[in-house]
Amino acid sequence: MSDLRSTIENAARPRRKWPWLAGGIAVVLVAGIVFAVTRGGRDADASAGDGGPVRGGTLEFALLDFQRSPDPHWGGNYAESIVSNNIADKLVWQDPDTGEITPWLAESWDYNADLTRFTFHLREDVTFSDGTPFDSAVVKANYDQFIRGDEKLGILPNGARLFPGYLGTDTPDPYTAVLRFEKPLASALQAASITSNQQPVILALSTLKLSADERTDPKKVIGTGPFVYESWEQQVKTVLVKRAGYNWSPPALHHQGEAYLDRVVFNTIPEASVRTGSLVSGTVDATLDVGTTDEQPLRDQGFKVIYRGVSGSAIRFDFNTSLFPTNDLAVRKAIQRGWNRETVEKTVLTGSYSIATSILEPSVPGYADYSGSVLKYDPDGAKRLLDEAGWVPGADGIREKDGKKLVVKLLGINNLVVNKPAYESIQQDLKQIGIDLQLTVVPIPDNTALRAKAKTDWNISAANSSRNDPSVLSLSYSPLLGNGSWLEEGTPAYDRAVAVLPKLETTLDPATRARYAKEGQDLVLDELALTNPVYNPSQVIAHADDVHGIVFDAQSRNHFVDTWKSAGR
Amino acid sequence: MLRYAALKVGRAAFVVWAAFTLTFVLLFVIPADPVDLLFDPAELNTVPPEVREQIADSYGFNEPVVVQYLDRLGHALRGDFGTSVQSGRSVSAAIADVLPHTLLLSAGALVLAVLIAFGIALVATSTRHPWLRNLVESLPTASVSVPVFLSGILFLQIFSFGLGWFPSFGDQGWRSLVLPLVTLAIPVSGPIAQLLVRSFAAELGAGYVTTSWAKGATRARIIVGDVFRNASLPALTIAGITFGNLVAGSVIIETVFARKGIGRMTQTAINTLDTPLVQGVVVFVAASFALINLIVDLIYPLLDPRLRAIIPAAAA
Numbered sequence: 100m101s102d103l104r105s106t107i108e109n110a111a112r113p114r115r116k117w118p119w120l121a122g123g124i125a126v127v128l129v130a131g132i133v134f135a136v137t138r139g140g141r142d143a144d145a146s147a148g149d150g151g152p153v154r155g156g157t158l159e160f161a162l163l164d165f166q167r168s169p170d171p172h173w174g175g176n177y178a179e180s181i182v183s184n185n186i187a188d189k190l191v192w193q194d195p196d197t198g199e200i201t202p203w204l205a206e207s208w209d210y211n212a213d214l215t216r217f218t219f220h221l222r223e224d225v226t227f228s229d230g231t232p233f234d235s236a237v238v239k240a241n242y243d244q245f246i247r248g249d250e251k252l253g254i255l256p257n258g259a260r261l262f263p264g265y266l267g268t269d270t271p272d273p274y275t276a277v278l279r280f281e282k283p284l285a286s287a288l289q290a291a292s293i294t295s296n297q298q299p300v301i302l303a304l305s306t307l308k309l310s311a312d313e314r315t316d317p318k319k320v321i322g323t324g325p326f327v328y329e330s331w332e333q334q335v336k337t338v339l340v341k342r343a344g345y346n347w348s349p350p351a352l353h354h355q356g357e358a359y360l361d362r363v364v365f366n367t368i369p370e371a372s373v374r375t376g377s378l379v380s381g382t383v384d385a386t387l388d389v390g391t392t393d394e395q396p397l398r399d400q401g402f403k404v405i406y407r408g409v410s411g412s413a414i415r416f417d418f419n420t421s422l423f424p425t426n427d428l429a430v431r432k433a434i435q436r437g438w439n440r441e442t443v444e445k446t447v448l449t450g451s452y453s454i455a456t457s458i459l460e461p462s463v464p465g466y467a468d469y470s471g472s473v474l475k476y477d478p479d480g481a482k483r484l485l486d487e488a489g490w491v492p493g494a495d496g497i498r499e500k501d502g503k504k505l506v507v508k509l510l511g512i513n514n515l516v517v518n519k520p521a522y523e524s525i526q527q528d529l530k531q532i533g534i535d536l537q538l539t540v541v542p543i544p545d546n547t548a549l550r551a552k553a554k555t556d557w558n559i560s561a562a563n564s565s566r567n568d569p570s571v572l573s574l575s576y577s578p579l580l581g582n583g584s585w586l587e588e589g590t591p592a593y594d595r596a597v598a599v600l601p602k603l604e605t606t607l608d609p610a611t612r613a614r615y616a617k618e619g620q621d622l623v624l625d626e627l628a629l630t631n632p633v634y635n636p637s638q639v640i641a642h643a644d645d646v647h648g649i650v651f652d653a654q655s656r657n658h659f660v661d662t663w664k665s666a667g668r
Numbered sequence: 669m670l671r672y673a674a675l676k677v678g679r680a681a682f683v684v685w686a687a688f689t690l691t692f693v694l695l696f697v698i699p700a701d702p703v704d705l706l707f708d709p710a711e712l713n714t715v716p717p718e719v720r721e722q723i724a725d726s727y728g729f730n731e732p733v734v735v736q737y738l739d740r741l742g743h744a745l746r747g748d749f750g751t752s753v754q755s756g757r758s759v760s761a762a763i764a765d766v767l768p769h770t771l772l773l774s775a776g777a778l779v780l781a782v783l784i785a786f787g788i789a790l791v792a793t794s795t796r797h798p799w800l801r802n803l804v805e806s807l808p809t810a811s812v813s814v815p816v817f818l819s820g821i822l823f824l825q826i827f828s829f830g831l832g833w834f835p836s837f838g839d840q841g842w843r844s845l846v847l848p849l850v851t852l853a854i855p856v857s858g859p860i861a862q863l864l865v866r867s868f869a870a871e872l873g874a875g876y877v878t879t880s881w882a883k884g885a886t887r888a889r890i891i892v893g894d895v896f897r898n899a900s901l902p903a904l905t906i907a908g909i910t911f912g913n914l915v916a917g918s919v920i921i922e923t924v925f926a927r928k929g930i931g932r933m934t935q936t937a938i939n940t941l942d943t944p945l946v947q948g949v950v951v952f953v954a955a956s957f958a959l960i961n962l963i964v965d966l967i968y969p970l971l972d973p974r975l976r977a978i979i980p981a982a983a984a
Contacts, residue, residue: 161837167755175706250726253756259719260707311756333755333765334928334936335838368837368926372821377836380829542939547704 153667157362158646158659161374161386165367169331170314171322172245172257175296177387177638180656182337182365187300187322190219190238192349193292193567193653195407198464200288201351204233204301204323205276214283214605217291221274225347227303228327235270241301242268242278253311257297261290283605285612286570295565295654300324323347325358325660337365348660352650359648359663378402378641384664385642385649387657391449391517397641406451406639407651410462410567412575413455413632414518416509416559417583420592420629424505425558429488430534431628432473433481434507438528440476443634447520451639455632458572458623462653464609465569465616473625474632481532490533498533505533510549511540511561515636522561525633554585563636567653569616573600576623576630584629592627676965680958687954688744688947692737695943702753702941703729727753727944740947749948754940759948763930770929773848773921774914780853781860781910785903788857789864793872794891805865812858816917820851820924837926848925852917856910860903867899874898901972904964911960915953 164178171183192203205219225233246265248256259265264281271277280287291299303321306314314320317328317337325348326339341358348354366383368374374386375393379400389397394404416434418425425431440454448454453461456470490498490505498505507529513519519540526536539549540561553560560583564571575581577600578593586593599622602615623629638655645665650658703723707715724730727750728739743750749759785808792804827847828836835844871877872895880890919931930949937945 167752168757170756173756248722248726250722253726253751255706255723255726256719260715263716312751312758312761315755315757332928333762334922334932335926366837366926369923369932370817370821370926373824373836373924373926376824376829380832380836382836547701547941550704551701 152359152648152661152663153665154359154663155361155667156359156664157364157668158360158385158662158664159364159366159383160659161366161368161377161383163367163369163371163374163388165334166331166337166365167333168311168315169317169320169328169337170311171300171302171320172254172297173311173314177656178337178365178367180295180298180654181387182339183298183300184294184324184652184656185326185339185363185659186320186324186328187302188225188324188347189292189294189298189300190221191288191292192351193289193294194351195410195462195567195651195653195655198462198567198653200292201349203292203349204347208288210288210607214285214287214607215280217278217280217287219276219278219291221276222347223274225323226344227321227323228342229303229305229321231303231305231321233301233323234273235268235276236273237301237304238276239268239270240304240307242276242299244307245297245299252309258299261293261297261299262287285604285607286568286574288607289566289568289570293566293654294652294656326363329362335367339363339365345660352658352661354661358660360659363659363662375641378643381643384646385640387638387640389639389641391452394449394451394639394641401644402641403644403646404451404639404641405649405651406637407655408453408460408462408635408637409563409565409655410460410653411565412458412563412571413460413635414515414521414561414563415455415458415633416561416631417575418629418631419554419558419560419585420627421554421585421587422558423503424500425507427488428628429484429490430505430507431631433484433532434529434534434536435473435624435628435631436475436477436484437481437532437534438476438525440470440474442528443521443524447517447524448634451637452517453635453637455634457620458630458632459569459616459620460567460635463567463569463571465613465620467617467620469620469624473628476528478528478532485533492533496530496533497535504535506535506537507558508537508556509539509559509561510546510553510557511538512543512546513540514543517634517636518561521633559631561633565654569612569619570603572616572619572623573603576619577601584627586627586629595622595627596629672969673966676962680962683958684951684955688741688951689737691947691950692740695941695946696733701729702727702943706753727751740944744947744951749951750944752937752945753942754937754945759944762933762945763948763952766928766930766933769927770918770922770931772845773852773918773927773929774911776845776849777852777856777914777917778910780849781857782903784853784857785860785864788861789868789899790891790896792865793868793895794887808858808861808865811854811861814854816851816855816920817924819854820847820921823847823851824924844925844927848921848927851924852914852921855917856913859906859909859913863902863906864899867902868895871895871899904968911957 162178164176166174166178166182168174171187174180174183188204190203190205191200194201204222204225206222208217208219210217221235227233244254245258246256246262248254264284266279266281269277269279278287301323306319306321309319317331320328325342325345327342329338329340331337340362341360343357345357368377371390374388375397377383378386389404398404418431420426444454456468456474457466459466485498490500493499493504509522511518511522522538522540526538529536550560564575573580575583576596578586578596579601586596599618603612603619606612606615640649642649647663648661650661652658703720706723728736740750747760751758752762755762788804788807792801795801824836824847827833834847838844876894877890880894915931918929919935922929922932934949937949
């Protein structure tokens, strides 16, 4: 624009006020921002009187997931299972500390000797929030639909996986329900208590008649739980209000009567820094899905951090026994011994997580400790095993046998932040003993896509199972069920697994079951070395110190019936 | 004119059909099965085959590909995209539910972006300080370079967690709209501002400006009266691109600010391979794209007399 006009314009001296004004505004803005950022943090709540529970108040709870449908039989994510646990009840409650199955809507139960018939004796004082009574006909209708689905209503067979071989439910009288199965199913009792993924909560008959689409109206989803739906807004929040007259929380929780809180609001906040920021600024009272790096800073600011390991199996490397080179027992054992647990514990995990000492998480009944034997860092032992099996170090340090390199390909999921760094630490250690572990750690949909070729393409699939029962052993590794290690029919290993693992489904006697669980762990970890457990994941909640009584159940989902706030607001 | 319109409408319809078909093909060649994603990955092998069959049947995934395609296309023509695999809701209802929230966000952000863009262009053209002009002219580039998730989180830290002026998540009337609007408007304003600054500068050097100047018009009078009108027209052309930016930005904005919306729904649908939902959203977005470009194409000749002369000639 160096035309005549501009030249004339620019010849005149500009006024001088402007830069000062602009500069002044900039300084004020920066100062304001700095002040705002440093000021953050809520004022200490002085009224933290540690007296008894206070009634009333609203708990604002933040979490990552949202409920895709208010139907409790459907949902599998954390938001779905936690909300389900608070609006509806189940027949039995598993004590999170002892793993024992205790009464809830069923006062007592018995079963036949071969564990194909489970008779539940129901409480008689329970009602649904619409006033209709709870009885054996309701139990039958729930289990039938949960396990078989209903094609006309668009209801999927959500519970089929928990209750294989379900024949039906008999109702000899209004308060007795008998579940019948084709084959012995010891895990059916724990399955009736399960609080994770799709779960057998009891819904009113009026709800069961609705189609999947109609169940997206939360007001029509009726349970017997301590809370009832007030509203459900997909992607944003679910609001529950106290159920008046509730008086049947699991006796093991030692909670009498209604919930303490008036309302619970489940706020979906996908972004981690926004969850912690909202907690710190006081917008929410508690948040789930606390990142590992946020735990300590939150503690330092006076927030309480509570956690519980996700019961079931550890995050583990399941070896593919039908694919080279993990078809070699020596390779599998060398991997178990070849990585330094201490490094992972110190550099990757926080205090809420723990290194796996068995395939089972310590709270699972029948857990045994292998940290001193199979699951111990022993690089020399690992090298010796490989030497003896004929694996010789190649030019680049990676071992070879018959001209083929010791390359182990792993497929994992990056849904938990510590997965990848933990695997990378193992990768480095294994390189030292001559194993080239190649990692493919991807989001769930990609993982599911790649898993289609698990048998032929991947030596290791990394995953965990959330179920607080030793039956995860047979579910995951029995060739007749999950067959996570791809044992091939006709091999001695296959026969051994078939002989040992299914026994877990044949007894509920604690001592015998513990023995079978030990045999199963021996087989899976030592004898056949089907898996390399890595660490036990945790569910971590950070909450303000005026919040009390958030319950972690046996599957580490949360219950708010016993939760209260000091101020009662 | 009629022929011109018919041609443009036909082209728009083709784009929508192509989007439908392409999504179908893409979702079909992905080796993963949407049914698998209904289960815990570790428990996949324990799902009995007959259960898997039953679920696949209920969504029609077991039909031959061609039958599935024609069936879906037939339903789609009637506005029925089937049922979401993950929630059991009808796809059209799910989209209709979240759409108003995204529309409000995008429309608001667009208005704000246009205001910012014109503001930048006006300041850059009218200022007589080279340093201010240089500063303002570098703003569009800067605004596109800062990722939305970063600016969003920064705004939240300052105005929500720090000052407590605005809520950090959820939907609480206009107050929860302010931060997302600003965050989304900034990158969207970039290309518009860039274009406006250029065309303002070009117009300012045009002959008629010199004429006005010579006749004694003030600087403000020239910019507002003459330049503004002539320089705004090109901005309309990039409406399509702007729409794309808005949609892309809304995915991140809706995630950072935990807002309900079509962007976040799409992300979830893709993550869970919710085939019917993904297809419904893609077709919807393609249709909106086509519609906007169609409107621009049809409006242009009304605004620019020169085009009115060319169209009959080209159509003949």
